[in-house]
Amino acid sequence: MIKRQSFWLSGSALFGFIFLYAPIISLIIYSFNESKLVTVWSGWSIKWYVSLFQNEQIINAALLSFKVAAISATLAVILGTMAGFVLSRMGRFRGKTLLSGWVTAPLVMPDVITGLSLLLLFVAMESMFGWPAGRGEGTIIIAHTTFCLAYVAVVVQSRLASLDETLEEAAMDLGAKPSTLFFLITLPLIAPALISGWLLSFTLSLDDLVIASFVSGPGNSTLPMVIFSKVRLGVTPEINALATLMILVVAVAVVAAIVIMRKQNKYTS
Amino acid sequence: MSNLTSSTENRTMLVRWLQSIKNINWGRALVILVPTLWLGVFFFIPFLVVFKISLAETAIAIPPYSSLLEWNPDEAYATFKITLGNYLFLFESRFYLDAYLSSIRIASISTFFALLLGFPIAYMIARSSANMRNILLALVILPFWTSFLLRVYAWMGFLKKNGVINEFLMGMGIIDEPLVMLQTDFAVYIGIVYTYLPFMILPLYTTLEKMDLTLLEAAEDLGAKPYQSFFLVTLPLAMPGIIAGCLLVFIPAVGEFVIPALLGGSDTLMIGRVLWDEFFLNRDWPMASAVAILMLIVLVGPIMFMRSRNKQEEA
Incomplete structure (x- = not known):
């Protein structure tokens, strides 16, 4: 049964994987190309990496992006864990449907709408309350926290759903207060979800172009905004080098995260 | 006692x-x-x-729109001013309507191809051994973690006139002149399929993995040919995953901005791009808002549908 299908099946699956990886691999290879003409191969070279690290605009944008991503991911994990916990462990309460709608909608909301609506909110708030005064780092952090929160909530929710509730019940029977219960039992159990939620938020924030373009102010360009303005004019070897670095960093981080989570799962279950 | x-x-x-x-x-x-x-x-x-x-009018002010409520201090009355002009203009001008329709068309075609490519991958992962399964799943998810913008950018280098594909095909002697692929709708389809493929594969994989394989054996015993058991057994059972995957690709694709901006031509009309231009180039905030509200109305149907399906699964 399985063998008969396997020829066309593995053929098209193989095509799918080539489709997924070929562009990335060619980008990595061409980042080491010596020629300025991106597709004319003229020998190996790391000169684009050198010129990348001398580009102050890119370095500053990268620093801003990392800072925003770290803060937003942390805030999103705190708020998203609360939301996920509330939705899966707190029974019924008024407004639950509303909250679960607000948690899932940002996942599929087109970025242009999220960006525009948050910008208009910030402008309206500024003229009403004088806060936030101007736009920049702070407003990007709020915007990123909001959409990352939704991802964390979903990850936490599914982890909680797969957890054995008897452990929590046992702790309750033994007299643990809700707060003790949460910090001593639930939190360690959902820790893998929190780690992957944080990493997911971090990469999503680091990657966002559209929302940041709407809500940032003058002089606060994140890395994707700088990349986009350069890339619009065409393919450049410097951006190839930058892309290679970012892809490698993320790949290493993801593989490390998978290994860590596997080890943890071995001990907990 | x-x-x-x-x-x-x-x-x-x-x-x-x-x-x-x-x-x-x-x-x-x-x-x-x-x-x-x-x-x-x-x-x-x-x-x-x-x-x-x-509902406001564009104005030369900071912020650049008229306020709906105006208090007149001399005469001590307030005027309440709303305008439907932005919405009327949306429907009068062919441009916006065309942009909505073409977004929906591009998103639908891309969703179809994502399904066509994603299904065999999901099927293969679901049917492979447990160890292999984890590796293949990680391979599907890994590109999703790397920068979306940079992955779209990678396709620019792939598709352009003297890009990798054209060089390869000309080197093989299959074509004499480079194909025009970048800045066409074709490039936009590829970009969307490429970016959202994991969203298609993961729900498909989840339903296919749960499938009871004895059903296929039963179908075979009863004389069904492989294609028959595929269309009569596998496909109907995979339906929840197919629907979820299609929605997860279709909804964000409709409002996509980066892909048409980088891979599409100047004539590739998509509503996310129109909204962006309305806001950043024309500085017409009220019009951009009206475009956003109409986009929301177009998407509310699919989003509600998805939510109601999620609830059914939870129950």
Whole structure:
């Protein structure tokens, strides 16, 4: 049964994987190309990496992006864990449907709408309350926290759903207060979800172009905004080098995260 | 005697219960309120603001739109001014309507191809051994973690006139002149399929993995040919995954901005791009808001459909 299908099946699956990886691999290879003409191969070279690290605009944008991503991911994990916990462990309460709608909608909301609506909110708030005064780092952090929160909530929710509730019940029977219960039992159990939620938020924030373009102010360009303005004019070897670095960093981080989570799962279950 | 102990037991339980209620309530309320308030203020209210501004007129001011309520201090009355002009203009001008239709068309075609490519991959992963399965799943998810912008950019280098594909095909002697692929709708389809493929594969994989394989054996025993058992057994059973995957690709694809901006031509009309230009180039905030509200209305159907399906699965 399985063998008969396997020829066309593995053929098209193989095509799918080539489709997924070929562009990335060619980008990595061409980042080491010596020629300025991106597709004319003229020998190996790391000169684009050198010129990348001398580009102050890119370095500053990268620093801003990392800072925003770290803060937003942390805030999103705190708020998203609360939301996920509330939705899966707190029974019924008024407004639950509303909250679960607000948690899932940002996942599929087109970025242009999220960006525009948050910008208009910030402008309206500024003229009403004088806060936030101007736009920049702070407003990007709020915007990123909001959409990352939704991802964390979903990850936490599914982890909680797969957890054995008897452990929590046992702790309750033994007299643990809700707060003790949460910090001593639930939190360690959902820790893998929190780690992957944080990493997911971090990469999503680091990657966002559209929302940041709407809500940032003058002089606060994140890395994707700088990349986009350069890339619009065409393919450049410097951006190839930058892309290679970012892809490698993320790949290493993801593989490390998978290994860590596997080890943890071995001990907990 | 036993009655007495059980009644004291009952009473201590009651006291403990009351105490715990007392303890829970504040903490509970706080835990519920904080994320709800955050999302209310930064997710829900912004839509009301967008709706409000879509009813205003553009003005040369900071911020660049007219206010709906104007207080006239001399005469001591307020005028309430809303305009539907932005919406009327949306429907009068072919441009916006075309942009909506072409977004839906591009998103549908891309969703179809994502399904066509994603299904065999999901099927293969679901049918491989447990170890292989984890590796293949990681391979599907890994590109999703790397920068979306840079992955779209990678395709620019792939598709352009002297790009990798053209060089390869010309080197093989298959074509004499480079194909024009970048800045066409074709490139946009590829970009969307490429970016959203994991969203298609993962729900498909989840339903296919749960499938009872004995059903296929039963179909075979009853004389079904492989293609028959595929269309009569596998496909109907995979339907929930197919629908979920298609929605997860279609909804964000409709509002996509980066892909048409980088891979599409100047004639590739998509509504996300129109909104962006309206805001950043024309600086017409009310018009951009009206475009956003109409895009929301177009997407509310699919989003509600997805939510109701999720609820059914939970129940």
